[in-house]
Amino acid sequence: MTFRRGVLIVLEGVDRAGKSTQCARLVQALQQNGRRAEIIRFPDRTTQIGQLISSYLEKKSNLEDHTVHLLFSANRWELVPLIREKLEQGINLVVDRYAFSGVAFTSAKPGFSLDWCKQPDVGLPKPDLVMFLQLSPEVAAQRGQFGAERYEISSFQQTVQQRFEEIRNDTSINWKVIDASRSIEEVHTDIKSASEKTIDVAQHLPVGEL
């Protein structure tokens, strides 16, 4: 019997695109098809680094912008041993945000180049598929008001959306843009089928690196 590793599937998008809902639905659907699957979300606010990030996002503390960028990256790196272990065990991982959010959100701040923002995440396990949940800022606004966290400001989110467009030019990444303006079910059907196709191919290949 040939060994099959788990695959690394990432969902990205601006706030309110439905990432968390779709991550949960995807894991459920993969499990119903008899596959092993688990969710990971970034930032992981449960670790010590995650608590610093959480306090910053809740505006309970202020951190210098380069510093917070490196903390978000460190928060991904600290989970790498776990990610590698799960993939080796054949567990498919569905990840709610990854390094692409890191680059999009920090490079939306003045004075940060895409290139500088990418560096700390170089060498992270490379996703086999990154689905970008595309939603216009206008439609996103109709889904309700932002909360009180840092970054939850319309003008900033529009810049983040533009940065994601630039980031998607990176052809070394297996991007798939998903129209997230449709119903939860329609979006889910697309995500599920793209994920199944990716699993069929990628489970036989080695894990890459960003």
Ligand code: DGP
């Ligand atoms: P969430 O828990 O998914 O709502 O994410 C929290 C906020 O942090 C959200 O506005 C997106 C932002 N974010 C996620 N990852 C990163 C990152 O790596 N760097 C920066 N600067 N912001 C991030």
Ligand code: NA
């Ligand atoms: Na948020």
Ligand code: NA
């Ligand atoms: Na989320």
